[in-house]
Amino acid sequence: MVATVAEVTADVANEKATQKVKATEKKEATQKKTVENKAKEQENRDKILPQLRLLMEDFVSGRKRIEDFVMFPVQTPKDIIKCYYSQKPKGWTKMSKQELHEVIVKACNDTKAVTAI
Numbered sequence: 001m002v003a004t005v006a007e008v009t010a011d012v013a014n015e016k017a018t019q020k021v022k023a024t025e026k027k028e029a030t031q032k033k034t035v036e037n038k039a040k041e042q043e044n045r046d047k048i049l050p051q052l053r054l055l056m057e058d059f060v061s062g063r064k065r066i067e068d069f070v071m072f073p074v075q076t077p078k079d080i081i082k083c084y085y086s087q088k089p090k091g092w093t094k095m096s097k098q099e100l101h102e103v104i105v106k107a108c109n110d111t112k113a114v115t116a117i
Contacts, residue, residue, distance in 0.1 A: 045083045052084045069101050
């Protein structure tokens with residue numbers, strides 16, 4: 001009977017150790033994936049940002065009306081919000097074109113106000 005209690009105790013200890021190893025491996029994999037995703041996002045941002053700067057130059061300076069953003073496809077306003085203004089409003093990936101336009105107008109006006117000061 002004493003031998004079986006010792007065996008059960010050893011099995012429980014082995015199981016706990018195995019669970020700790022699995023948890024550590026899962027945590028490391030998650031951290032690695034997060035780093036990879038951030039690197040991929042930064043690479044994409046570095047690629048898109050020069051194009052967005054050229055596009056936004058006319059709107060920020062006032063040569064084009066901010067209302068003209070409506071003519072762009074949905075992905076362009078998303079890129080502007082994410083890359084140019086470095087914002088990620090809650091639910092921004094599921095916003096309609098009009099909601100995205102409103103966020104860009106607000107961000108553009110905020111930028112103009114800061115620049116004027």
